[in-house]
Amino acid sequence: MAQNLSQDDHYARSVEEARKSARRFAVTNQISKVAVLLLLITGAIVFMLPFYVMLVMALKTQNEVATTSMWTWPASPSFDNFREVLSNPNVSFALFLKNTSFLTFISTIGVVLSSSVIAYGFARIEFAGRDRLFLVLLGTMMLPGIVTMIPQYVMYAKIGWVNTFLPLTVPAFFGSAFFIFLLRQFYMGIPRELDEAAILDGAGHWRIFTRIIVPSSKPALITVAMFSFMGAWRDFMGPLLYLNDPDKQTLELGLRTYMALRAEKWHLLMAASVLVVIPLVIIFFIGQRYFVKGIVMTGGK
Numbered sequence: 001m002a003q004n005l006s007q008d009d010h011y012a013r014s015v016e017e018a019r020k021s022a023r024r025f026a027v028t029n030q031i032s033k034v035a036v037l038l039l040l041i042t043g044a045i046v047f048m049l050p051f052y053v054m055l056v057m058a059l060k061t062q063n064e065v066a067t068t069s070m071w072t073w074p075a076s077p078s079f080d081n082f083r084e085v086l087s088n089p090n091v092s093f094a095l096f097l098k099n100t101s102f103l104t105f106i107s108t109i110g111v112v113l114s115s116s117v118i119a120y121g122f123a124r125i126e127f128a129g130r131d132r133l134f135l136v137l138l139g140t141m142m143l144p145g146i147v148t149m150i151p152q153y154v155m156y157a158k159i160g161w162v163n164t165f166l167p168l169t170v171p172a173f174f175g176s177a178f179f180i181f182l183l184r185q186f187y188m189g190i191p192r193e194l195d196e197a198a199i200l201d202g203a204g205h206w207r208i209f210t211r212i213i214v215p216s217s218k219p220a221l222i223t224v225a226m227f228s229f230m231g232a233w234r235d236f237m238g239p240l241l242y243l244n245d246p247d248k249q250t251l252e253l254g255l256r257t258y259m260a261l262r263a264e265k266w267h268l269l270m271a272a273s274v275l276v277v278i279p280l281v282i283i284f285f286i287g288q289r290y291f292v293k294g295i296v297m298t299g300g301k
Contacts, residue, residue, distance in 0.1 A: 051277070057270040058082070065267050081271035090261060093275060095247065096254035100233060103168050103250060107232040110172030111179060112225050116217070118175045119183035120209050124195060134184075141177045145237075153241055167242045168235070172228075179224045186220040187213060226287050230280055251276045 053070050059077040060068070086093055122134050156167045190213060198208045214221070236252040243249060249257070258272050
């Protein structure tokens with residue numbers, strides 16, 4: 001009888017210790033979640049501070065900018081700065097927007113089409129030297145752009161492409177090593193049984209690519225498109241090198257020109273900067289769900 005009571009006490013103590021351990025784990029887990037959440041919120045606030053300052057100054061008058069702190073929200077926010085920037089006769093933001101939109105659209109289409117096709121070849125087609133050729137492709141990512149800048153300019157000057165949009169659009173149709181790598185990683189995660197079933201039905205590589213791979217790769221393709229769009233929209237060095245005609249300038253060059261004309265009018269400079277950034281913010285919020293999913297899936301395979 002005493003032995004049974006001892007076993008019951010031991011069992012009760014074990015249950016109580018297990019409950020205490022579970023409670024400690026739950027508390028620790030909650031503390032960890034709160035700590036991570038606070039860390040993320042702090043990081044988001046830090047990253048958003050420059051955008052806040054830019055927006056605040058864009059909504060202030062010149063007098064408010066001179067007499068108040070840059071952190072202070074304007075007493076009466078005004079959009080006159082944006083109207084003045086858009087109506088400036090010396091710097092046509094409408095023309096710069098047109099040029100930038102054209103270059104960005106063509107470059108994004110070219111990068112997505114070429115990179116997706118090349119990535120399919122590296123991921124799904126067996127051919128001699130494929131892995132070595134892929135290593136060479138990855139090796140080009142280690143080559144700084146500053147090294148090839150002058151040779152590229154000389155080459156484009158020899159064939160008469162300087163002061164045209166061709167140097168900023170044609171290379172996009174030859175693929176990007178980084179985007180090819182991302183898409184290849186995603187394609188390798190798609191079951192090969194789908195390819196085999198399609199081959200048995202008489203499908204070729206192009207049919208497999210367009211009917212199986214592309215529909216299954218929407219998050220990765222949207223991620224590549226967003227990266228390409230942001231890179232082309234924010235490109236400063238390329239247009240600076242190859243575009244000499246003021247009527248062919250992009251928004252980034254136009255912003256620099258506007259800065260030279262309005263060096264001391266920070267409210268106008270910030271308004272112009274907001275106009276340049278707005279399309280990027282809109283694109284990100286529209287495609288952020290696919291963007292995050294594409295990054296996770298391409299990085300996890």
